[in-house]
Amino acid sequence: MARKRLLTVGTANIDFLLKTPYVPSCGETVISEGEYAYVPGEKGANAAVAAARLGSEVVFCTRVGDDAYGDRLLRLYAENGVDSRYIKVDCAEQTGLAIVMLERTGDNRIIVFPGANRNINDTDIENSFLSYPDAVLTQFECGEKQVLTAARISAEQGLPLFIDAGPATPDFPLSKLQRVEVFSPNETETAVLTGIRPNTPDDCLRASIKLCSKVDMKYVVLKLGERGAFIYDGKYCDIIEGYEVNAIDTTAAGDAFTAALAVEYLRTGDIYTAVKYGNAVGALTTTKVGALNSLPREAEVRKFMADQETE
């Protein structure tokens, strides 16, 4: 079967990773634990590399700076089989950077310096569609205008569009998004976009109905972390339970989940199978520290899922 080509329009950066016993409050200083690291990350890149490792053909549209970090990222994407023809080296801005504070619990707090990512423009995005993608994946992180442009061209070309709603802002003009195949926010993003925290199945349903009233979408998939994911198609809903793992760092788990969902959905056409696969990929991503380096490969995921079935 021919591999599907997934165009990812999104952000790329280096994560400055610091481990901390807890996040300091205002005026407080905390001594970090272990070592710090500069590791590749950012939602668009995490998703692009995740999809490539899971067996999709991936074209990545982004910008990096004309600096050592930009060079390092370009090399890494190539090593992972990501088509980098539509990545621009931006001479005006540095490569993006995110400060990732990783708590002992495995949870994180992130501050992003977008750098070159903020210069991703309509021409970059329009050009990337010349790669003849089968589907498009984007994240709110790459900017409102950029997401709307990717959505407009996807709709014009009749391409399925997968949206990871991270990070969400309450004023994002959801109604301007054109036909979305799968819209996928996490718990925090769901609360920001709908005012409803998806704690119970009822909350999940109310939040999904609210999202469907704002966005023309086929499926809402709420990412519920270790609880799994909630699917709503405008009529029916279901929760697909997550996998139990020893989670040590949740960074990039949501990015990997949405990328995996897109890859498996394009392979099978079945949202339930795709979400289950996304749950497995998300869970495995939390078992290693870091963003891009923690993303699993197809063989590892299949083995993990098969082992879970026999347990």
Ligand code: RIB
């Ligand atoms: O979703 C995780 C990513 O978000 C990190 O890699 C960091 O770059 C932030 O943007």
